[in-house]
Amino acid sequence: MQCPYCQHTDSRVLESRSTGAGRSIRRRRECLSCKHRFTTYERIEFVPISVIKRNGQSEAFDRSKILRGMVRACEKTTVLPSTLEAIAEEIEAQLQQKPKRSITTAQIGDLVLHRLRQESEVAYVRFASVYRQFQGVDDFIETLSHLQDNAEQANLWIQTLNEDEESEDLTSPSVLTPSAN
Template sequence: MQCPNCRHPESHVLESRSADLSRSVRRRRECLRCQERFTTYERIETIPLTVIKRDGRRESFRRSKMFHGLSQACEKTTVTPEQVKLVVEDVENLLQQRNYREITSQDLGELVLDRLGQLSEVAYIRFASVYGQFANVEDFSAILRLLEKRGEKSLRLGQASQHQDHELLR
């Protein structure tokens, strides 16, 4: 590793530790010539992903763009920046594990919505309105009906689970 101070090509590692939720290694180094100390990060190289937009254009996947969109949707909700970061990392890891390197913006939006729906219904609706390009009130009504059905389903599942728990206690 080249020293940022004197450009000497050799240094030794003073300390190593896990960073970025164990997705990288942080190394504290010291130059063998000038004794300057500096920090480096080692990450697994990922294969670039491509997002196919609605109009057919292709653009490189940018996690910062997803983080920004999610942060806006989660503004003034109970969703924390750390939770947003975890959603972005979860989606990106899922995409990296797939065998193909292209994803449509619609599929990407669905992956985000699946995770966002577990955190906040308000953030879910905000994100869906932008990603889904809502044009009128009916678009909002449709997503609200979907959320209501999902809520009724989980309520029924919860009631069934409570009934089973009650039966086990007898």
């Protein structure tokens, strides 16, 4: 490993640690020439994934682009950088598990949107506005109403569950029989 300070090619490993759920290894090294210490990361190299862009061009998958887009969408929100890093890793792992080695930017964007929606509605709308190329206020309104409709459906579902639990409590044997005190 080449030293970033003096470019000497010999170094020794002082410490190795697994990071990122075992997907990478962090190594603390010391240059044998200048004695500076530096950190390196090793990641498993997967078969490259080809990303097909909107204009039809193809390029290699770059995880940092996903991360950069999510960071911008999550500015001034409560979403932690470590959460975004984990989401990017999850998405990359999902893509690596697929037998197909090419994917469209639209499919990647949908994966990101799905995960961002779970973390922050604000980040979801921000990311969607860039990814889906919003042209005006109507696009924002449509996305927000879609979010609101889904939230209302979730609330109705939760309310139904709560009502079911209450009705079960009223008909359960412990409620129908007097207690033996």
